[in-house]
Amino acid sequence: MPPALTISEALKDESCWHFAGTHSDEGWTCAWVARRRGWGDDLLLQRPSQPPLVVASRAKVAGPPVFFEDGDFAVVIDGALKVGSSYGNFGNLVIEPAKGETMRGSIRWVGDAFLVIVKRADGRECLRRYSWTSRGDFDEVYVASKGGSIGSFDGWPGSSAVALVHRLANAMVAEVIVVDEAGQRSVARDGRVEYAPPSVGCLVNDIPGTNGRRQLVCRFGGHDVASGVGAKLFADDAADAPQRLADGPTSGLVHGLFVLDRDATRWERVDIQTPDFQRVDVAARSYGPPIRDMCVNAERTGVVVTGREESGVGEALYEVEFSVSGDRSTGMISRIGFDPGEQGAVAPVAAVRLADVLFVKRSPDSWGDLHAVKSSSFPDDRLTYTMPLALAAKLRAPDQVKLDDGCHALVYWPTTEIGGDDDDDDTMGTDNNAVTVRPLVWGHGGPLCSHALEPAPLFQWLADLGHVVVVPHFPGSVGFGLAHMDAVCGDGCGKKDFESVCAAGTWCLKEDGLRPPEGISVDRSRGVGYAGHSWGGYLGLLAATRAESPFSCVVASAGIADWNVQQKCTEVRYYDRWLMGGWVYEEAVRPRVARANPEPVVRVPLLLAHGQADTDCPFAQINTFAEKAASPLLETLFLEGEGHGPSGWSEEHRKAYFEAIERFLRQNLKPWNCVDNPHGDVTAY
Known part of the structure; x- marks a missing residue:
């Protein structure tokens, strides 16, 4: 048997989180953040068949990097957005917010612009779009209400339209907001943010006859199905309105994965089940680091989402490819072909196609390691080893x-x-x-x-x-x-x-x-x-x-x-x-x-x-x-x-x-x- 865990090992407060990845003909290029107690964050980059490279040390990394098609990446470090190459060196593009402002969280690269959350000098959070060609120029897409915040967000390529989650102050309530040519409108409310923060994804359906119609998919912690689409926004001074939803009965709230129908008039639930017909809870998230639980594939035709079965807290990944049939949006569901073995918590990181997925698996003897799976018929391939083997040997499931x-x-x-x-x-x-x-x-x-x-x-x-x-x-x-x-x-x-x-x-x-x-x-x-x-x-x-x-x-x-x-x-x-x-x-x-x-x-x-x-x-x-x-x-x-x-x-x-x-x-x-x-x-x- 291995020696007992020592108090110094139990006191360690290190972790690996904020994973990201992109795919080329050579394979996956991966990045992750290692947080070390008393040290700060290290940003590591790993190219195919090469050892990890530390590209930033003792820094404050706000969220996962986002990769471009050529393998270069962008990331928010020490409050500024920086662009680096796939070989680890940072280029000349650095976007810094104004005095008193701070960039935070993850970023998105949509079209030729960055979407990033900024905390302004007045204390309010906002979502900004920074131009790639004009450094520092930006559009303010959405400003959160007083005391509110912005969570998950995404955009549609080739369009200025953006979808985001706006969490209101002093309530367990969030709204899903779409900002487009028609202005700002609420398309859903989530009355149980504490159960699972909503996550949004922007899809483009290229099925003939749909004219590349935009679709919106969202994982809800407690969807208010009665509120409908286009519900009136909560005003800043309507202090009791969101609280009424938070205090309301559970029967009117539903958690799970939903897609907005082709006419953008109602949300349709996508039921995910195991082969023996157990319903999978895609909103059930474990206590852990802030890693994604849903990601959109590069083709923007579907999502990969984390699911937990009723028998325990072991998690698996499910892929959902959306299509339009008649007047309804449907999802073709399959389980990603790796054996979770009730071993841990998983979360998707990136997907080129729905059968080519990079994901992170946390288990009792792993802080979090990147795995890749090419199709449902292939086993997953472990790409990183983040926890020291001596420590891993002392931890038991x-x-x-x-x-x-x-x-x-x-x-x-x-x-x-x-x-x-x-x-x-x-x-x-x-x-x-x-x-x-x-x-x-x-x-x-x-x-x-x-x-x-x-x-x-x-x-x-x-x-x-x-x-x-x-x-x-x-x-x-x-x-x-x-x-x-x-x-x-x-x-x-x-x-x-x-x-x-x-x-x-x-x-x-x-x-x-x-x-x-x-x-x-x-x-x-x-x-x-x-x-x-x-x-x-x-x-x-x-x-x-x-x-x-x-x-x-x-x-x-x-x-x-x-x-x-x-x-x-x-x-x-x-x-x-x-x-x-x-x-x-x-x-x-x-x-x-x-x-x-x-x-x-x-x-x-x-x-x-x-x-x-x-x-x-x-x-x-x-x-x-x-x-x-x-x-x-x-x-x-x-x-x-x-x-x-x-x-x-x-x-x-x-x-x-x-x-x-x-x-x-x-x-x-x-x-x-x-x-x-x-x-x-x-x-x-």
């Missing part, structure tokens, strides 16, 4: 299980023998040849997110410390349908999700629950522990203070302790308003707030961790909770100057956080002995 309440969960087992020959407590009460682990439930943040089959050093490190880590996708998790996500808001906030993590804890305590691999046994003598960050930290506070909780010890990090303080002081007020189903001062909401707040009465050992500069879950509420709940069972780790997420903490504070968790779980979840758990610094005699 989790089991996928369904808990008693029907929720999906990932289960992480250790990759190695735990401790050493003198670690007597690892075999206490079990076969001396077996590795013994203790159950630990981890509650994810969000709550509107989910975990996929991708690298999880934290969970693997906890497993290698002597735990089996169960990560449930409780109500509120995305990727399992809108009803499952919406169950956590309003009356379900702090109730449905908490009931589900409690059910996960109870399941861990059942003899027939966890099914360990050969050579591993589960010790339940000290119960089951719980740990979580952000929303998971909020559920941890409930787990430590509620009588119905099955947990014997709790780690609660960066959680909510008082909904009154949370809504008043948080920087994401609209989000917490949706979760609570209203404002805390509203008469109908007050009973819900009282029920959802954790009582400052600690019933089991609790490690309370929080950044003192946290503005997402403001620290003031946690400090007050700790003062009221003062108890020998309570330990605190308050980190000066740190914000909400551990990924933004200093190396010193992140290490202190991990070490505190390790020590707390050893003392409160592993059996005591007279040698090393726990022991004092001096003897008593």
